[in-house]
Amino acid sequence: MSEEPIRIGRMQIKNRLVKAAIVENLATEDGQVANALIRLYDKAAHGGAGLIITGGAFVQPGGRNVRFQTGAHCNELIPGLARLARAGQVNGTRMVLQISHGGRQCPPHLVDGDVLAPSPVRDQFTKIMPRAMTEDEIKETIEAFGRAAGRAQEAGFDGVEIMAGHGYLVNEFLSRRTNHRRDQL
Numbered sequence: 801m802s803e804e805p806i807r808i809g810r811m812q813i814k815n816r817l818v819k820a821a822i823v824e825n826l827a828t829e830d831g832q833v834a835n836a837l838i839r840l841y842d843k844a845a846h847g848g849a850g851l852i853i854t855g856g857a858f859v860q861p862g863g864r865n866v867r868f869q870t871g872a873h874c875n876e877l878i879p880g881l882a883r884l885a886r887a888g889q890v891n892g893t894r895m896v897l898q899i900s901h902g903g904r905q906c907p908p909h910l911v912d913g914d915v916l917a918p919s920p921v922r923d924q925f926t927k928i929m930p931r932a933m934t935e936d937e938i939k940e941t942i943e944a945f946g947r948a949a950g951r952a953q954e955a956g957f958d959g960v961e962i963m964a965g966h967g968y969l970v971n972e973f974l975s976r977r978t979n980h981r982r983d984q985l
């Protein structure tokens with residue numbers, strides 16, 4: 801069963817083994833792919849998985865939630881992302897870049913103290929009170945996800961996965977607990 805190929809949309813995957821997204825914390829401080837990250841994915845691909853989903857790459861500087869997180873927020877990152885895609889695409893393994901915004905779970909020191917969320921609802925875990933995004937900021941973030949996906953495509957990834965779980969920004973919009981907005985209903 802695990803050896804059987806499967807298709808997700810237009811992406812043909814050679815088997816059912818998937819490496820789930822794990823944020824690596826192995827990029828440079830400005831989000832550039834570093835050699836340690838390449839080595840990790842080279843190893844992962846040689847393990848034989850049909851699909852590798854990278855750890856979340858932040859789509860905007862205000863959405864970074866670990867210090868050495870991979871970035872997908874500007875065009876200067878595309879050559880490094882291309883190296884990353886190629887490192888995993890061994891023997892037909894598909895590489896998917898996860899794109900992410902940490903929302904209210906971004907540590908303040910990584911986002912200039914401006915922790916964003918749909919609504920000002922304190923995070924029970926970090927105790928941080930985020931600032932509600934303006935409508936313009938929401939539009940910018942939606943566009944930033946789109947542009948990050950475009951960079952992934954340009955870099956040669958086989959697809960993107962939008963991080964919409966774990967209490968991060970998209971998840972915060974999807975939950976009534978964290979989204980109290982009445983605009984654009």
Ligand SMILES: Cc1cc2nc3c(=O)[nH]c(=O)nc-3n(C[C@H](O)[C@H](O)[C@H](O)COP(=O)(O)O)c2cc1C
Nearest residue numbers: 820821822823824854855856857898900963965966
């Ligand atoms: C250190 C660490 C980092 C993670 N980073 C991500 C991530 O960037 N994106 C994501 O969707 N899941 C992330 N996860 C969740 C894992 O992909 C996985 O869903 C979770 O560990 C449960 O899978 P398991 O039951 O096979 O352990 C992370 C988990 C850990 C432990």
